Each structure stands twice: as C-alpha cells, then as structure tokens.
Amino acid sequence: MFIAIAATMTVILVWSCLSRSMARWKVTAPLAMVVVGALISWGSDHWLAAAINTDTAQRIVEFILALFLFTDATEVRDGLSGRRHTGIFRLLFIAFPLSLAAAYLLGFALLPGVSWTVILLIACIVIPIDLVPAQAIVRDLLVPERVRHALNVESGFNDGLVAPIFLFALAAAEASAESDQAVHALGQAVPAVVKSILIGLAVGGLAGYCMTYAVRRRWTDARAVRIGTIAIPVLTYSIAVWMDGNGFVAAFLAGIAHSATRRELPGEPLQSTEDVAEFCGLAMWFAVGNVAAASFGWLDWQVIVYGLLALTVVRLVPVSLSLLGSPFTQRERLMLGLLGPRGVASIVFALLAFNGLHKDDDAYLVIGVTLVVVVGSVVLHGIGAPLIAEHLGKRRRDNAIGGAHD
Numbered sequence: 001m002f003i004a005i006a007a008t009m010t011v012i013l014v015w016s017c018l019s020r021s022m023a024r025w026k027v028t029a030p031l032a033m034v035v036v037g038a039l040i041s042w043g044s045d046h047w048l049a050a051a052i053n054t055d056t057a058q059r060i061v062e063f064i065l066a067l068f069l070f071t072d073a074t075e076v077r078d079g080l081s082g083r084r085h086t087g088i089f090r091l092l093f094i095a096f097p098l099s100l101a102a103a104y105l106l107g108f109a110l111l112p113g114v115s116w117t118v119i120l121l122i123a124c125i126v127i128p129i130d131l132v133p134a135q136a137i138v139r140d141l142l143v144p145e146r147v148r149h150a151l152n153v154e155s156g157f158n159d160g161l162v163a164p165i166f167l168f169a170l171a172a173a174e175a176s177a178e179s180d181q182a183v184h185a186l187g188q189a190v191p192a193v194v195k196s197i198l199i200g201l202a203v204g205g206l207a208g209y210c211m212t213y214a215v216r217r218r219w220t221d222a223r224a225v226r227i228g229t230i231a232i233p234v235l236t237y238s239i240a241v242w243m244d245g246n247g248f249v250a251a252f253l254a255g256i257a258h259s260a261t262r263r264e265l266p267g268e269p270l271q272s273t274e275d276v277a278e279f280c281g282l283a284m285w286f287a288v289g290n291v292a293a294a295s296f297g298w299l300d301w302q303v304i305v306y307g308l309l310a311l312t313v314v315r316l317v318p319v320s321l322s323l324l325g326s327p328f329t330q331r332e333r334l335m336l337g338l339l340g341p342r343g344v345a346s347i348v349f350a351l352l353a354f355n356g357l358h359k360d361d362d363a364y365l366v367i368g369v370t371l372v373v374v375v376g377s378v379v380l381h382g383i384g385a386p387l388i389a390e391h392l393g394k395r396r397r398d399n400a401i402g403g404a405h406d
Contacts, residue, residue, distance in 0.1 A: 037289025073255025
C-alpha cells in the first residue's frame with residue numbers, strides 16, 4: 001500500500017517539475033499515472049482492486065466528482081449565450097442524446113444477456129466527455145477557437161446532464177430489472193432531482209452573493225475566498241445527500257448559480273478548487289492503471305470492441321449529423337467528433353455502479369468496459385489529439401494561405 005502511495009506522489013512530483021517538457025513529448029499526466037499504476041500492479045497483490053469496493057472509497061470518489069462538476073459548471077459561464085453558440089446547443093441536446101441512444105443500442109448488439117438497466121448504466125458511463133486526459137486541446141492554437149470553446153462547454157455540461165439518468169438506471173438495477181420496479185425507481189429519482197435543483201441553486205447562489213458582498217465590504221481577502229470556494233461543492237453535495245437528493249446534480253447547479261451571482265472576486269477564486277480536483281484526479285488515474293493491469297486478462301473481445309466503438313463511431317456520427325447546417329465547417333465537425341476524451345466522470349460513475357450492483361458479472365462488466373474506454377482515451381486522445389489538431393490545423397492553414405494567394 002505505502003509503495004503505491006509513494007509511487008503516486010513521486011509521479012505527481014516529477015510531473016510538476018516537467019509538465020511542459022512532458023507536453024512536448026506528448027506524455028500527459030493521466031498517461032503517466034496510468035502507466036505507473038499498471039507497473040505497480042504487476043509487482044503487488046492487487047490490494048487496490050479490492051479497496052475500491054468499499055463505502056469509504058465510494059464516498060471519496062463521489063466528492064471528487066462533485067468538485068469536478070462544480071468547477072466545470074463555473075468555467076462555462078456565459079458558454080451558452082449568444083446566437084454564435086447554436087452549435088453548442090446541438091452538441092448538448094441533439095448529439096448527446098443520440099450518442100447515448102447509440103451506446104445503449106450497441107450494448108444490446110455486443111453484450112447479449114445483459115439487462116437493460118446495466119446496459120443503460122454502461123451507456124451513461126462511456127458517453128460523457130472530459131478534457132482532463134487531453135487538456136492540451138483547449139490550449140492548442142491549431143484547434144479553432146470555437147472548437148475549443150465548444151468542447152470546453154460540452155465537457156462542462158454533459159456529465160451534469162447524464163447524472164440523473166445514471167442514478168435512475170443504478171436505482172433500477174439495484175431494485176430489479178422488472179418494469180414495475182424500474183417505474184418505482186423513476187418515481188424516487190424525480191423528487192431527488194427536484195430537491196437537488198433547489199439545494200444547488202440556493203447554496204451556490206447564496207455563496208456567490210455572500211462572497212461578493214464580503215469582498216466589497218473588505219471583510220475578506222483573495223486567499224480566504226479561494227478556500228471558501230472549495231467548501232461550496234462539498235457543502236452542496238453533503239446537504240443534497242443528507243436530504244435524499246442527487247448530490248451530483250446539486251453540485252453542478254451550485255457551480256452555475258455561484259458563477260451567475262459572484263461579481264469581481266479578487267484573484268482567481270476557483271484556482272484552489274481546480275488544483276484540489278486535479279490532484280485528486282491524478283490519484284484516480286493511478287488507480288485506473290493499477291486496476292487495468294490486473295483486469296485486462298479477463299476482458300472479452302465484445303467488451304473491447306464495444307469500448308473502442310464508444311470512443312469513436314458512437315460519438316463521431318451523432319456529432320457530425322447534429323452539426324449539419326451549423327456554422328462549423330466540415331473539418332471542425334470532424335475535430336469535434338474525434339476530440340472527445342473520456343475521464344473522471346466515467347471513472348466515478350463506474351465505481352458507483354461497481355459498488356451498487358448486486359451481481360458480480362454485471363459489476364465486472366461495467367469495470368471492464370470503463371477500463372477499455374478510459375485507458376483507450378488516455379492513449380488515443382492524450383497522444384492522438386495533438387496529432388489530429390496538428391494535421392487538421394495544418395490543412396486549414398494551408399487552405400487559408402492558398403485562398404489568399406488566389
């Protein structure tokens with residue numbers, strides 16, 4: 001155990017010293033953590049794989065996702081305003097449901113004998129995108145600005161949109177696959193979401209207003225505001241769960257409300273929250289590599305094919321169809337379809353499903369699909385995304401130069 005912790009902290013420390021150099025070498029922090037986790041797994045007794053199946057581990061990953069949902073929501077402030085963002089609406093409300101439906105139908109084709117509730121769980125796990133495995137995308141000037149902006153907004157909202165569906169599917173799977181039990185689970189999920197909406201908007205909005213008022217009165221400073229901001233998603237999630245609500249939805253909406261009500265806070269109020277979330281995320285990538293090394297031996301070919309299709313076709317086709325007739329060019333639509341990494345949300349949802357499902361076969365199926373999707377995304381998007389951006393960006397620049405000469 002301690003050697004694993006020491007290895008994790010060592011990689012994080014090395015990454016902190018070499019982050020720019022590693023970026024030039026196309027080595028992302030998640031990729032490094034996955035590799036080290038896998039290496040440690042080969043020389044250990046796989047204690048981590050057993051440790052994740054505990055209530056404590058579940059609560060930890062729930063709070064981590066709450067942090068990410070909150071920061072995602074605050075980072076996309078004004079992201080859906082204005083006519084020029086019509087394409088983003090299409091990504092969220094056309095491409096996203098189509099991708100979810102495609103992942104669901106693909107599950108019936110490739111995963112026979114699996115209940116519809118588990119297939120819906122898997123679809124909810126593999127669809128939400130997360131830019132953490134390929135953060136260079138949003139800073140790469142070869143990627144058009146509106147493509148980077150669309151990906152940033154989409155990654156901020158889609159995990160919040162899928163959370164209620166995921167929790168409904170998990171409740172239905174825990175109860176029974178029978179339709180009457182599923183309806184009962186839906187009846188419980190709806191009040192939980194309503195509570196979460198009220199709690200998230202109230203806590204986030206009130207916190208933003210109080211912080212702004214305190215700063216204007218000079219009752220506080222930038223450092224205290226940064227620390228207080230970390231407490232908002234944790235507080236929101238805790239209250240929502242305590243009141244039998246949906247903590248993820250509450251944390252996400254708290255971020256939106258906080259972003260809307262805060263004004264002119266000093267410094268970078270979200271910096272500490274983002275840093276804590278990123279640090280926790282790096283530890284999670286280590287866990288993914290550790291568990292993956294111990295698991296790939298028993299993965300069926302159907303699971304591998306499903307995961308690879310979920311990473312590629314299941315996103316690319318719906319995105320391309322939804323953006324027909326939009327301001328995005330054909331090359332930009334291709335970029336948006338290809339640059340869709342999976343990350344923290346998929347990991348956390350998978351761990352929640354793993355701990356919640358009663359049948360071991362279902363639980364390990366969920367973990368297997370998630371490992372294929374997440375590890376595949378770390379490799380394909382962490383290394384491939386810069387290459388895709390360079391190739392398509394170069395073609396775009398050459399065409400622009402050619403057009404100017406004409």
